[in-house]
Amino acid sequence: MKTIIVLAYLLSSVLFILGLKNLSSPKTARRGNLFAMIAMLIAIIATLIKNEIVDFTFIITGLIIGSTIGVIIARKVSMTAMPQMVALFNGLGGGASAFVALAEYYRLTGGLKPHIIISMIISFFVGAVTLTGSLVAFGKLQGIIKSAPIVFKAQRFLNILIFTLFLIAGVLLITNPANNAYLLAILAIAMILGILLVIPIGGADMPVVISLLNSCSGLAAAATGFVLSNNILIICGALVGASGMILTRIMCKAMNRSVSNIIFGAVGTISKDIKKDDKQKVIAYTEEDASMMLENAQTVIIIPGYGLAVAQAQFALQELVKTLINNGINVRYAIHPVAGRMPGHMNVLLAEANVSYDLLFDLGDINNDFQNTDVALVVGANDVVNPSARADKDSPLFGMPILNADQAKSVIICKRSLSPGFSGVDNELFYNKKTMMIFGDAKDSINELIKLLKT
Incomplete structure (x- = not known):
């Protein structure tokens, strides 16, 4: 029996690694998920047939309760x-590791x-930090806690x-x-530290925080x-921890920031707005104006953001x-690595x-193409196209690479209002002379554009 369990764990480990490998490409991501699901099933079955288990009552009860909650959530x-759910699951993973060690x-x-x-101390500490830190991240994303940094x-x-x-x-x-x-x-101590480490982090950095907490949940499991x-728990935890840390580093590089700067920099504070006297008047254009611009375009780059998810306009x-x-128009999507509220949100x-x-x-891959693009269509994105990230040293976004939407010949922005993004920074692109603002629900605006373009 022991040999069977060892072989099952080995097979499970191989499938987890194959799953992770396949998740590296959108084309094979579904296959990767399938491999990971099978691997987890094998690991669970192998664990349940161990001789150490004398009573399945609590195990079956836990499976029923957990499965029911999972189906309801799905x-x-x-x-x-989805970002809130990922943050919450990260916390539950860290908490589970800490309680098992306890x-x-x-x-x-x-x-x-x-x-x-x-090993227990590491599990207690990392698991508890992940639990409370993830709950704070969940609160910020859900609006229970203000998204701006809380500093003292x-x-x-x-x-x-x-x-x-x-x-x-x-x-x-x-x-x-x-x-x-x-x-x-x-x-x-760990639970208090988890709260204190996340509350000073602003909403603009939430995707990085979620990725980092995901890595911590893996380390706690290991x-x-x-x-x-x-x-198998060591291997899976190491895979999650390593992949989460690599993703965190990639996202930090995309933002031209370091992990320590995000954790300790209190980024996301509200910067000074453009003075009212310096603001150009924003003209509210109609879908008819935008459709005419799109009809005459040869190249269009679409920039999706969190507002696309809110409007369910995908x-x-x-x-x-x-x-x-x-x-006959050449259309492409430009995806910023931190667009949305979690890693890969737009994808x-x-x-x-x-x-x-x-x-x-x-x-x-696409940023240099904006200067030769007729129309940049921004749907629900804000911080990731804010030009202040390039020049305004007082802006919390300063230094973060952005999508060069302002370099396109014309810009169409579908947005509900002129309110700033999650970072709290006013967007200079709204007041650019070549920007056409279409206010309202993104889904309604896009549906109207479709009707006009088809007539």
Whole structure:
């Protein structure tokens, strides 16, 4: 039986790696998900047939409750709430790792070896930080907590002090594993630190934060794997941790920022707005004006943003793209790596509408083409096309690479209002002379454009 379990874990590990490999391309992502699902199923079955299990009551109860909640969430959660769901799942993953390690601590009290207790401490700390940090991220995305950074004096000093207390409590627990007061102190300290680390991070950086917390949940799982001497948990945790950290680094590079700058920089504060006297008047154009501009264009680049998800306009946008292509217009999508509220948000949204992967281009691949583009159509995007990121040193967005929509010959922006993006920064592009603002629901505006272009 032991040999069968080991072989099952080995097969599961291989499938997880293949799944991760296939997730690297949109064309093979579904196959990657399938591999990962099969791998998880094999790992669960292999674990359940272990001889150590004497009663399946709580296991079956947990499976029923968890599966029911999962089905409800899958059916009820809209695409606009997907970032919140991912943040919440990250937190639950970290919390689960911490609680499993906690249960093992009480089971093995009195017989803990140094390497096991160290693994437990790592699992307690990383898992608890991930739990509370993810809950704060969820609150910011859901609007329960204000998205702007929450900062106060001596905040960094307090973080360092709390982390020092964790190190002291960790050393004391290693020297005296039987004293669970140190354990409870570690959990409390970690949960407080998780809150303090995320509250000063602004909404514009939420995709990076979610990616980083995802990595932390993997590291917590790997640490718990060492506690349980479970190889598949170690491997899976390491895969999640490594892939999450790589994604975080890629996103930081795309924003021209470092991880430490995002965590400790309190980015997302509201910068000074353009003075009222300096603002050019914004003229509200109609869909008829925009349709005439699109009819006369030869090249169009579409820039989707979070507003596209809010309006659920991805299907209408795809229909517009088909109409433009049928009219002989070259149409492409420009995807900013941090557009939306989670990593890959726009890719997921457009995939739902069956947008061809050949039409999707990353920032680095398409940015130089804007200067030769007739129309840049911005649908629900804000911060990722804000020119202040290039020149305004006082802007929280300064230094972040943006999509060069302002370099196109004409710009059409579909937006509800002139309100700033999640970073709280006013967008200079709204007041550009070549920008055509169409106010209203993006889905309604796009549907009207389709009707006009087909007549």
